[in-house]
């Protein structure tokens with residue numbers, strides 16, 4: 001075996017006809033634009049290929065990860081020793097509308113999703129306007145904000161198990177809470193949303209308002225993964241951003257990572273930033289907030305591995 005920094009067998013997926021990039025830089029594909037590479041980045045072109053990849057990794061005990069838009073992700077500088085899957089083939093980016101139901105593939109980006117619903121006069125997803133990422137990542141994180149979350153509109157999901165089996169779960173079996181869901185399957189595939197019919201012009205107006213509200217209150221142009229920490233339950237403490245601000249941490253920096261002056265729950269990265277800068281700053285911020293207010297903030301950003 002060639003001398004490499006990863007243990008994952010580079011020939012693991014050779015016989016599966018799946019497009020694979022070895023030692024692929026994935027940190028640079030996240031919104032943070034920092035962090036290391038994956039031993040293997042696989043781009044299955046359909047569900048059958050994805051299933052074959054997942055089954056192979058399961059059989060060989062190789063860790064498998066799925067990356068959406070990388071908007072809530074930080075990849076460690078040393079990278080990820082395993083197979084990272086990206087559902088970026090057109091087959092995973094389909095949007096179908098039938099009456100009040102819209103089905104979107106996991107790779108559909110949220111901007112196109114929200115725009116498509118507004119154009120079709122379907123009310124149910126406009127409140128996530130301005131949140132970056134893909135359908136798969138957003139459902140996994142139950143992305144949302146002051147106006148609601150994505151889970152509210154989900155009526156059915158197609159999932160894939162760690163063994164590569166496809167199955168469905170309906171609304172009655174699903175629960176969505178603040179930045180979490182009871183979906184345990186490693187892969188979220190097609191997602192069906194059920195919405196109300198309304199006037200497209202009215203929806204477009206609301207979309208713009210929500211988008212500008214977000215743009216005016218968050219550092220959307222900077223490199224980040226959105227909010228670094230989850231808000232503590234309201235009966236326990238104030239929102240994470242308020243606590244960080246009150247602790248006097250706005251502007252605090254480690255290397256090229258700093259606490260945003262616009263919104264204290266955003267840790268933003270300047271060119272040359274490492275994942276380690278961000279992780280160290282997150283720890284220091286959480287330590288200081290705990291020291292001052294006795295509340296341990298829980299990370300919202302997913303850190304690999």
Ligand SMILES: Cc1cc2nc3c(=O)[nH]c(=O)nc-3n(C[C@H](O)[C@H](O)[C@H](O)COP(=O)(O)OP(=O)(O)OC[C@H]3O[C@@H](n4cnc5c(N)ncnc54)[C@H](O)[C@@H]3O)c2cc1C
Pocket residue numbers: 031065066067068069070071072073087106130131132133134135136137138139140141142143144145185186187188189218219220224225226227302
């Ligand atoms: C500027 C900025 C603003 C943001 N504002 C908000 C906000 O207001 N509200 C909010 O909730 N979030 C916000 N975020 C975070 C982010 O946009 C959301 O969490 C988004 O849903 C992540 O989607 P993604 O496709 O980029 O997921 P990724 O970051 O790629 O992945 C996130 C997690 O989802 C998993 N995942 C991805 N795809 C799938 C799939 N198909 N099946 C199963 N698991 C999957 C990944 O393995 C990982 O665990 C913001 C981020 C940025 C950069």
